[in-house]
Amino acid sequence: MKDLSPRKATGSWVQTERAAHEAWSTLMGQAPQAARLMHLLVARVGDHNAVVISQKALAELMGVTDRTVRTAVKILQAGNWLEVRQIGDRGTVNAYVLNDRIVWTGPRDGIRHSLFSAAVVVSSAEQPDKDALDNQPPLRQLPSIYAGERQLPTGPGLPPPSQPSLDGLEPDLPTASRNDPAQ
Secondary structure, eight states: OOOOOOOOOTTOOOEEOHHHHHHHHHHHHHOHHHHHHHHHHHTTOOTTSEEEEEHHHHHHHHTSOHHHHHHHHHHHHHTTSEEEEEESSSSSEEEEEEOTTTEEOSOGGGGGGGGGOOEEOOOGGGOTTGGGGGGOOOOOOOOOOOTTOOOOOOSOOOOOOOOOOOTTOOOOOOOOOTTOTTO
16 A cells, blocks of 8 residues: 555644644543544645545554444544545545634635545555556646746647638739749
């Protein structure tokens, strides 16, 4: 299985409120697996307080059974720690939207968009082509334009589009025919 640890970006952090820390401490004593699951999700949330991951991958990360994960999720839902948005019809892959009054990343002004954006964690073990994952050709790289940069056209490009003449407005170009004795 590929590494599912959270991304290690410079300045990568989450914020919590003091009251949330107190509640989290209580949760650790009452439901330690639920508290562990919350920490795992918090470490992986994207900029909009959500992460998409399968129950199987969560169980693998925690070293527990799928049933333990389902129980922990129910506890977190009941305690208003997170919302669950089902992906697909089976319910085994979900978007976990963390309560933005407890934990958040980035500025708080865009937090309520958390239902529409998420970090997606995918386990290689769950992929149908898992044996070929290390041998795939690289994807095309799309260039990024950063603030203050401009795109400059380079390379041969495409020929200009060809447009037929309009009736009555054909260009009057000199021509020579093969039967012309001047040739």
